[in-house]
Amino acid sequence: MEYQIAKGVFDILPEENDPSDKWRESHLWRYVENIAQKTAEDFGFKEIRTPIFERTELFTRSVGEGTDIISKEMYTFKDKGDRLLSLRPEGTASVMRAFAEKKLHTKASCHKLFYLFSMFRYERQQAGRYRQHHQFGVEALGHESSFQDVEVIHLLVSFLARLGIKDFVLKINSIGDKECRDNYRIAFKNYLHPFFKDLSEDSQIRFEINPLRIWDSKNEKDQQILEKAPSILDYLDVSSQKHFQGVLSLLSDLNISYVVDPKLVRGLDYYNKTVFEVTSSALGAQNSLGGGGRYDGLLKKLGGPDLPSCGFGAGIERIIQTMLAQNVNLPCPPFPQIFLIPLGDIAENRGFKIISDLRQKGIPCEIDLSRKKLRNALRTAHELKARFVIILGEEELQSGTLELKEMATGQTKKMSFEDLEKWHIS
Numbered sequence: 515m516e517y518q519i520a521k522g523v524f525d526i527l528p529e530e531n532d533p534s535d536k537w538r539e540s541h542l543w544r545y546v547e548n549i550a551q552k553t554a555e556d557f558g559f560k561e562i563r564t565p566i567f568e569r570t571e572l573f574t575r576s577v578g579e580g581t582d583i584i585s586k587e588m589y590t591f592k593d594k595g596d597r598l599l600s601l602r603p604e605g606t607a608s609v610m611r612a613f614a615e616k617k618l619h620t621k622a623s624c625h626k627l628f629y630l631f632s633m634f635r636y637e638r639q640q641a642g643r644y645r646q647h648h649q650f651g652v653e654a655l656g657h658e659s660s661f662q663d664v665e666v667i668h669l670l671v672s673f674l675a676r677l678g679i680k681d682f683v684l685k686i687n688s689i690g691d692k693e694c695r696d697n698y699r700i701a702f703k704n705y706l707h708p709f710f711k712d713l714s715e716d717s718q719i720r721f722e723i724n725p726l727r728i729w730d731s732k733n734e735k736d737q738q739i740l741e742k743a744p745s746i747l748d749y750l751d752v753s754s755q756k757h758f759q760g761v762l763s764l765l766s767d768l769n770i771s772y773v774v775d776p777k778l779v780r781g782l783d784y785y786n787k788t789v790f791e792v793t794s795s796a797l798g799a800q801n802s803l804g805g806g807g808r809y810d811g812l813l814k815k816l817g818g819p820d821l822p823s824c825g826f827g828a829g830i831e832r833i834i835q836t837m838l839a840q841n842v843n844l845p846c847p848p849f850p851q852i853f854l855i856p857l858g859d860i861a862e863n864r865g866f867k868i869i870s871d872l873r874q875k876g877i878p879c880e881i882d883l884s885r886k887k888l889r890n891a892l893r894t895a896h897e898l899k900a901r902f903v904i905i906l907g908e909e910e911l912q913s914g915t916l917e918l919k920e921m922a923t924g925q926t927k928k929m930s931f932e933d934l935e936k937w938h939i940s
């Protein structure tokens with residue numbers, strides 16, 4: 515084939531034959547996106563859309579130069595005006611940029627925002643990791659209290675529950691404020707220092723640039739070394755501890771189960787205090803369905819007011835893959851109620867008018883314009899999973915009566931043209 519899709523990306527199509535590709539069917543995406551929107555709106559969030567690219571510096575400053583996203587994964591280019599731009603690798607920085615730039619703090623309706631964005635990261639190709647992925651994300655601004663963290667977490671778990679996803683695990687941790695992390699970083703590095711040469715190559719690099727990320731290492735030897743490492747929870751100041759206890763107690767009040775995971779640090783630099791992730795065992799190594807946390811200070815850093823903030827991003831690809839792996843009840847793809855097969859020019863004219871009128875009434879229907887043999891046209895009706903088929907030929911035109919055949923049962927019913935025009939879905 516002359517042109518092939520670029521590596522690490524995928525098409526979303528009406529239908530896929532291979533069961534392992536079913537997650538790319540567009541009606542499933544629409545379904546998940548609709549539930550995302552409804553859940554966000556039930557929680558009082560309003561939609562925001564930002565451009566697909568921003569000035570590179572926005573991401574570098576927000577996400578942090580030492581992170582994998584910035585140091586290895588950004589799609590960066592110069593435009594014709596010699597400006598350095600990057601495709602959005604994540605949504606929080608763009609939303610904060612828009613919030614600061616448009617002074618959204620002056621509008622009460624803009625403090626809780628949600629988005630359905632595609633993100634671009636030059637990732638090593640593997641199952642569950644794509645170079646263009648899609649997130650349902652939310653960002654809530656304005657409140658320091660634990661209520662805001664729990665509101666956001668409740669939204670995420672409600673979204674997954676509404677989709678019918680089972681057995682997901684909410685992992686939660688607190689990484690305190692900058693001072694707690696600075697103190698912890700010293701203790702953590704002191705602990706790791708004697709083991710430095712035994713650490714994996716990746717972790718040795720992280721030791722210098724971003725030591726907390728060593729917690730993400732899947733390397734067995736690293737894991738062994740980490741077993742006795744100090745816990746960040748022992749380095750929290752009183753205010754962070756209180757905040758974290760507040761979050762845990764509110765989660766319990768809402769009967770949201772969680773696991774405190776002191777190893778959870780997350781891969782973006784802007785977080786402080788609460789961080790969380792929801793994982794599913796239905797997925798392989800890339801098991802995170804969504805993650806987020808609090809990022810007080812980011813808005814101020816980007817030139818906005820000093821509003822505390824909290825949010826999450828959930829990966830649509832992995833969510834649909836989990837739904838399929840768990841055999842969740844899924845909606846049917848859209849199908850025509852009526853598939854009309856005209857035989858001849860006059861029937862085609864008349865049939866086209868009937869179908870056009872029915873569509874105006876919101877009844878999904880289709881007319882076969884291929885002039886194929888009847889057998890082939892019926893096969894198309896079958897492939898489209900049409901509910902009823904009507905064959906419109908000479909005889910029907912003369913008698914003024916049509917026959918609707920229900921594809922699933924083979925049952926037929928006669929009706930006049932006038933009755934068909936008044937038809938509604940039952």
Ligand code: HAM
Nearest residue numbers: 604606642643644647802803804805806825826827829
């Ligand atoms: P993140 O953990 O980098 O956080 O991404 C959030 C979610 O996006 C992940 O849990 C995963 O489901 C999905 N995801 C990430 N990378 C990929 C990929 N390469 N392929 C498929 N899915 C992927 C953020 O992006 C933060 N901005 C979330 C946030 C919002 N924090 C506060 N507000």
